[in-house]
Amino acid sequence: MPSSCKSIVLAQRPNDHIEPDTFRVEESSVPSEASLKDGEVLFQSNYLSLDPAMRGWLNDTRSYIPPVKIGAVMRGNGVGTIIASKSAKFRAGEEVFAMCGWSEMAVLKEDVVEKLGLPSNGTMTDSLGVLGMTGLTAYFGILNVGKVKKGDFVVVSGAAGATGSVVGQIAKLKGATVLGIAGSDEKCKWLVNELGFDDALNYKDSNFAKSFRAATKQLIDVFFDNVGDEILDLALGRAKAHSTFVMCGGISQYNTKNAQGPKNYLMIVSMRIRMEGFIVFDFEKEYPAARKELAQWLSEGKIKRQETVIKGGITKMPEALRALYDGVNTGMFCTWSLGTSANNVKANC
Ligand SMILES: NC(=O)c1ccc[n+]([C@@H]2O[C@H](COP(=O)([O-])OP(=O)(O)OC[C@H]3O[C@@H](n4cnc5c(N)ncnc54)[C@H](OP(=O)(O)O)[C@@H]3O)[C@@H](O)[C@H]2O)c1
Structure with missing residues (x-):
C-alpha cells in the first residue's frame, strides 16, 4: 500500500470554463487502520465518475445541493475497494460504490458506501453508469x-x-x-x-x-x-x-x-x-426497484452501454471534466483513479 495519497480540492471558483487554477492537487499520508472509528472504512478509489452537474457545484448559488467549499475535496462518486473496515456492513477487500470525492483514498462513514450488487455480466464501472x-x-x-x-x-x-x-x-x-x-x-x-x-x-x-x-x-x-x-x-x-x-x-x-x-x-x-x-x-426510495429492473435489462442484453475511461490517475480529473463539455465521451465517463499511464484510452464494453 502507498504511504501517501492524492486528492483534488477546489482552489477557486471558475467564472465560466474550468481553468488550470480551478483545482489543486493535495497530497497526504494514508490514514492508518488504527485511526478508523466505529462505522468507518478506508476506501481506495479505482474509478471516479465525471458528471456535467459538477460544473454547477462550483458556483456559489442556490441549487438542489450546496456548492463545494473552497479548499474542500471535490465532490464526486467512485467505485473502489475497502482497504480496512471498522464497519459491520463492509469487509476489507470488498468492491463498493462510494460518495468518496476526488480522492485516491478516503476514510468514509459507512452510510456513504454501497454494495455493488452487479448482474453476472456487470462490471464495476456499471455502478457509475447504467446502474448508477x-x-x-x-x-x-x-x-x-x-x-x-x-x-x-x-x-x-x-x-x-x-x-x-x-x-x-x-x-x-x-x-x-x-x-x-x-x-x-x-x-x-x-x-x-x-x-x-x-x-x-x-x-x-x-x-x-x-x-x-x-x-x-x-x-x-x-x-x-x-x-x-x-x-x-x-x-x-x-x-x-x-x-x-x-x-x-x-x-x-x-x-x-x-x-x-x-x-x-x-x-x-x-x-x-x-x-x-x-x-x-427525488426518487431515492425507489432506487432498489429501479436498479433491479435496469440490471435485469442489462443481463438480458436489452440495454447496452459504452464507457470512456481516461487513464493517467486522479490528477487527470480537472482536465477530463473540462473535456466532458467538448463531447469527448460516448456513454459513461470516468477516470481510472489509480492509473499511471499518461495515455487517454477509450474502452468499449
Ligand atoms: N436531473 C438530474 O437529476 C440529473 C442527473 C444526472 C445528469 N443530469 C443531466 O443530464 C445531462 C447528461 O448528463 P450525463 O452525465 O449523462 O453526461 P453525458 O451526456 O454523458 O456527457 C455530456 C455530453 O453532453 C454533450 N454536450 C456537451 N456540450 C453540449 C452542447 N453545448 N450542446 C449539446 N450537447 C452538448 C456532449 O456530447 P455531444 O458529442 O453529443 O455534444 C457530452 O459528451 C446533463 O445535462 C446533466 O446535468 C441530470
Whole structure:
C-alpha cells in the first residue's frame, strides 16, 4: 500500500470554463487502520465518475445541493475497494460504490458506501453508469416524469451520453419511436446501429435545423432534454399538443454565468406542454426497484452501454471534466483513479 495519497480540492471558483487554477492537487499520508472509528472504512478509489452537474457545484448559488467549499475535496462518486473496515456492513477487500470525492483514498462513514450488487455480466464501472446515477436518472426521467408509452415519438438530446443513451433504450423497450441528437456522425451511428434508436441527427451539421424539422414531421410526444439552447428551441417548435418536456439538464449553459432559456417558450402555452424538471434524488426510495429492473435489462442484453475511461490517475480529473463539455465521451465517463499511464484510452464494453 502507498504511504501517501492524492486528492483534488477546489482552489477557486471558475467564472465560466474550468481553468488550470480551478483545482489543486493535495497530497497526504494514508490514514492508518488504527485511526478508523466505529462505522468507518478506508476506501481506495479505482474509478471516479465525471458528471456535467459538477460544473454547477462550483458556483456559489442556490441549487438542489450546496456548492463545494473552497479548499474542500471535490465532490464526486467512485467505485473502489475497502482497504480496512471498522464497519459491520463492509469487509476489507470488498468492491463498493462510494460518495468518496476526488480522492485516491478516503476514510468514509459507512452510510456513504454501497454494495455493488452487479448482474453476472456487470462490471464495476456499471455502478457509475447504467446502474448508477445516470442510469437511474434516465429511468425515472423517461418513465416517471416522461410517462413514455407505446406509440410515442420521443426525442432525446445529449443522446450518446451516459443518461441519454439509456433514456432512448428504455423508450424503445416501452414501444416508442426514438430520435437521438448527438455531436458526431460516429455517435449517431452508434445510437442507431448498436442501441436500436430509430434515427439520430448530428447537431453540429450545418443543415441540422432543416434535418430536425424533416425528422420530426410526426411531432414530438416526449422530449427529453439534457442540453437546452437551440435544440430545445427546435423541439418546442415541433411539440405535439399536450406533449411532455422532461427537463433533465442543460449542459450547453453550464459554463456560463448567464444561462439563457428557450426563445420559443410561448409554444409551451399554445401546445399546452407539460415541462417538468426533476432531480434523480427525488426518487431515492425507489432506487432498489429501479436498479433491479435496469440490471435485469442489462443481463438480458436489452440495454447496452459504452464507457470512456481516461487513464493517467486522479490528477487527470480537472482536465477530463473540462473535456466532458467538448463531447469527448460516448456513454459513461470516468477516470481510472489509480492509473499511471499518461495515455487517454477509450474502452468499449
Ligand atoms: N436531473 C438530474 O437529476 C440529473 C442527473 C444526472 C445528469 N443530469 C443531466 O443530464 C445531462 C447528461 O448528463 P450525463 O452525465 O449523462 O453526461 P453525458 O451526456 O454523458 O456527457 C455530456 C455530453 O453532453 C454533450 N454536450 C456537451 N456540450 C453540449 C452542447 N453545448 N450542446 C449539446 N450537447 C452538448 C456532449 O456530447 P455531444 O458529442 O453529443 O455534444 C457530452 O459528451 C446533463 O445535462 C446533466 O446535468 C441530470
